[in-house]
Amino acid sequence: xxxxxxxxxxxxxxxxxxxxxxxxxxxxxxxxxxxxxxxxxxxxxxxxxxxxxxxxxxxxxxxxxxxxxxxxxxxxxxxxxxxxxxxxxxxxxxxxxxxxxxxxxxxxxxxxxxxxxxxxxxxxxxxxxxxxxxxxxxxxxxxxxxxxxxxxxxxxxxxxxxxxxxxxxxxxxxxxxxxxxxxxxxxxxxxxxxxxxxxxxxxxxxxxxxxxxxxxxxxxxxxxxxxxxxxxxxxxxxxxxxxxxxxxxxxxxxxxxxxxxxxxxxxxxxxxxxxxxxx
Amino acid sequence: xxxxxxxxxxxxxxxxxxxxxxxxxxxxxxxxxxxxxxxxxxxxxxxxxxxxxxxxxxxxxxxxxxxxxxxxxxxxxxxxxxxxxxxxxxxxxxxxxxxxxxxxxxxxxxxxxxxxxxxxxxxxxxxxxxxxxxxxxxxxxxxxxxxxxxxxxxxxxxxxxxxxxxxxxxxxxxxxxxxxxxxxxxxxxxxxxxxxxxxxxxxxxxxxxxxxxxxxxxxxxxxxxxxxxxxxxxxxxxxxxxxxxxxxxxxxxxxxxxxxxxxxxxxxxxxxxxxxxxxxxxxxxxxxxxxxxxxxxxxxxxxxxxxxxxxxxxxxxxxxxxxxx
Numbered sequence: 260x261x262x263x264x265x266x267x268x269x270x271x272x273x274x275x276x277x278x279x280x281x282x283x284x285x286x287x288x289x290x291x292x293x294x295x296x297x298x299x300x301x302x303x304x305x306x307x308x309x310x311x312x313x314x315x316x317x318x319x320x321x322x323x324x325x326x327x328x329x330x331x332x333x334x335x336x337x338x339x340x341x342x343x344x345x346x347x348x349x350x351x352x353x354x355x356x357x358x359x360x361x362x363x364x365x366x367x368x369x370x371x372x373x374x375x376x377x378x379x380x381x382x383x384x385x386x387x388x389x390x391x392x393x394x395x396x397x398x399x400x401x402x403x404x405x406x407x408x409x410x411x412x413x414x415x416x417x418x419x420x421x422x423x424x425x426x427x428x429x430x431x432x433x434x435x436x437x438x439x440x441x442x443x444x445x446x447x448x449x450x451x452x453x454x455x456x457x458x459x460x461x462x463x464x465x466x467x468x469x470x471x472x473x474x475x476x477x478x479x480x481x482x483x484x485x486x487x488x489x490x491x492x493x494x495x496x497x498x499x500x501x502x503x504x505x506x507x508x509x510x511x512x513x514x515x516x517x518x519x520x521x522x523x524x525x526x527x528x529x530x531x532x533x534x535x536x537x538x
Numbered sequence: 539x540x541x542x543x544x545x546x547x548x549x550x551x552x553x554x555x556x557x558x559x560x561x562x563x564x565x566x567x568x569x570x571x572x573x574x575x576x577x578x579x580x581x582x583x584x585x586x587x588x589x590x591x592x593x594x595x596x597x598x599x600x601x602x603x604x605x606x607x608x609x610x611x612x613x614x615x616x617x618x619x620x621x622x623x624x625x626x627x628x629x630x631x632x633x634x635x636x637x638x639x640x641x642x643x644x645x646x647x648x649x650x651x652x653x654x655x656x657x658x659x660x661x662x663x664x665x666x667x668x669x670x671x672x673x674x675x676x677x678x679x680x681x682x683x684x685x686x687x688x689x690x691x692x693x694x695x696x697x698x699x700x701x702x703x704x705x706x707x708x709x710x711x712x713x714x715x716x717x718x719x720x721x722x723x724x725x726x727x728x729x730x731x732x733x734x735x736x737x738x739x740x741x742x743x744x745x746x747x748x749x750x751x752x753x754x755x756x757x758x759x760x761x762x763x764x765x766x767x768x769x770x771x772x773x774x775x776x777x778x779x780x781x782x783x784x785x786x787x788x789x790x791x792x793x794x795x796x797x798x799x800x801x802x803x804x805x806x807x808x809x810x811x812x813x814x815x816x817x818x819x820x821x822x823x824x825x826x827x828x829x830x831x832x833x834x835x836x837x838x839x840x841x842x843x844x845x846x847x848x849x850x851x852x853x854x855x856x857x858x859x860x861x862x863x
Binding site (some may be wrong): 376378379380381382383384385387388389391392393394464468471472475476477478487490494497498501504505508511512515516519 | 571685692793796801803808
C-alpha cells in the first residue's frame with residue numbers, strides 16, 4: 260500500500276489532479292452550507308460582472324442568479340452522475356466481458372458482436388435519443404451514459420480474463436472442482452481490478468463531459484442546476500455577458516482534467532512495469 | 539474474388555447492424571411514457587386527433603407488437619423514415635437536404651484532426667521529455683478535457699464577435715448572392731470555426747494515440763537494426779517508425795468516425811450550421827421524435843458506411859490485415 264502511494268506521488272500531475280479533485284469534492288459537499296438558497300433563485304440584479312461587490316465573485320446571469328452558487332451546486336450533480344453512470348456501465352460491462360473471456364467460443368462470439376454493435380453506433384446521438392424519448396431525468400441520463408460507455412469495459416475485462424484463464428492457479432481451481440461462478444468471482448475478477456480502476460477514473464471524466472453536453476442541449480434533469488445547462492443558458496447573451504458561459508466551462512475542464520491526471524497516476528501506480536516507458 | 543466476397547460480407551454485416559438499430563428505435567418509442575402514437579406525433583400531434591389516427595394506422599399500432607415491428611422495419615428498408623408533422627415534410631427529405639452540410643463539416647474536421655494529430659504526435663514522440671513534447675502533450679490534454687461546445691462558444695466570442703475575423707454563424711453570407719469561386723470561398727470562411735472547434739478534441743485524441751504508437755514502434759527490433767546499420771535518424775523516423783505507427787492510429791480514427799458525427803450536433807448547434815446535427819437539435823426543441831430517430835438512423839448508416847470503406851481501403855492497401863476478426 261505504501262509502495263502504491265509512493266509510485267502515485269512520483270507522478271506530479273496525478274498529485275495536482277488529486278488536489279483539484281479534492282477541492283471540487285469539497286465544493287460539492289459544502290454547496291448547501293455556503294449557498295443555502297437554491298441556485299435557481301434570483302438573488303440580485305442580472306448581468307453583474309465578475310468580482311462584483313456583495314460577494315458575487317463570478318457574476319450573475321440573465322435572471323440574476325449567482326453563477327458561483329450554480330457552479331458549486333453543479334459540482335454535486337456532475338460528480339454524482341459521473342460516478343453513478345460509471346458504476347452502472349461497469350455493472351453491464353464487467354459481466355459481459357468476464358463471460359465472453361471465460362467461456363470463449365460461441366458465447367464469446369455472440370457477446371462480442373453485441374459489444375461491437377454498441378461501439379459502431381454514434382454514442383452521443385444514441386445518448387440524445389435515449390434521454391429525449393425517455394424524458395430528461397437523473398435516471399434517463401445515467402442510463403444513457405452507461406449504455407454508451409460500457410463496451411470498452413467489456414473489451415478490457417474480456418482481454419484480461421482471456422489471459423488469466425490460462426494461468427496455473429486458475430487451472431488448478433478447475434481441477435479441484437471449484438464451481439465456475441466461484442472461480443470467476445474469486446480467482447479471475449479480483450486480478451482485473453487494477454486495469455478496471457484506471458479505466459473507471461477516465462470513464463467518470465467522459466461521463467461528466469457527456470452529461471454536460473446533454474444538458475447544454477437542454478436535456479439535463481429540469482430540477483438540477485448543471486454546468487452544461489448554465490453554459491447553454493448563457494449562450495444567447497454571449498456578447499454582453501461572457502462570464503455566464505465561461506466559468507462553468509472552466510469548472511468542467513478542471514474536473515475532467517483532474518480525473519484524467521488521477522487516472523494516469525493510478526496507471527503508473529498499478530502497472531509499475533509500464534510506467535517507465537516513454538517518460 | 540476474395541475481395542468481392544469480403545465486401546459482400548461486410549455489406550451484409552452493415553445491413554444487420556442497421557436493422558438492429560431500427561429495432562432498437564422501435565422498442566425505445568414503446569419504452570417512452572405514454573401512447574406510442576402521441577410519442578411519435580410529439581408536441582405537435584397532441585391536439586390533433588386526426589393525425590393520431592393516421593399514425594396509428596400507418597404504424598399498425600392496434601396490431602400485435604411483432605406485426606408492428608415488421609411494418610416499422612419494412613418502412614425503414616424502403617427508406618420511409620416517417621413524416622414530420624411539425625415541418626409538414628417527409629423526414630428523409632429533411633435529412634437529405636441537410637446531409638451535404640454535415641458531410642462537409644465532419645469531413646473537414648476529420649481530415650484536419652487526423653493530419654494535425656499525426657504531425658503533432660510525431661513531433662512530440664521525437665522529442666520525448668523536451669519542452670516541445672511537454673507543450674504538445676499539455677495542449678492535447680487541454681483540448682481533450684474541455685467540452686467541445688464550450689471551445690466552440692469561446693472561439694465564437696473571440697474570433698467572430700470580438701475580433702470579427704470570421705463569420706459568426708451560418709453556412710454562407712445571406713443575401714450576398716455569391717457564385718462560383720467566390721461562393722466556395724465564402725462557405726470556406728464559414729467552415730473554419732465549426733470545423734476547427736469540432737476537430738480540436740479529435741486532434742488531441744489522435745496526437746496522444748500517435749505519440750504512444752510512435753514510442754511503441756521506436757522500441758522494436760527492426761528500428762534498432764536500422765540504427766545499428768547506420769541509417770540516418772531522420773530517415774528512421776520517417777520510413778521506419780512513422781509509417782508503421784500511422785496504421786493503428788488511422789484504424790482507430792476510422793472506427794471513431796461515429797464520435798465526430800455526434801460532436802457535429804454540438805458544433806452545428808453553436809454555429810447555426812445547417813446540417814443534420816442542427817436538425818436534431820431543432821427536433822429536440824420541438825419534440826419531433828420521428829425526425830430525431832431519423833437523424834439517428836441516418837448518422838448510424840453513415841458511420842457503418844464509413845467503417846466499411848475504411849475496411850476495404852485497408853484490405854487493398856495492406857494485404858497483411860486479416861479478413862475476419
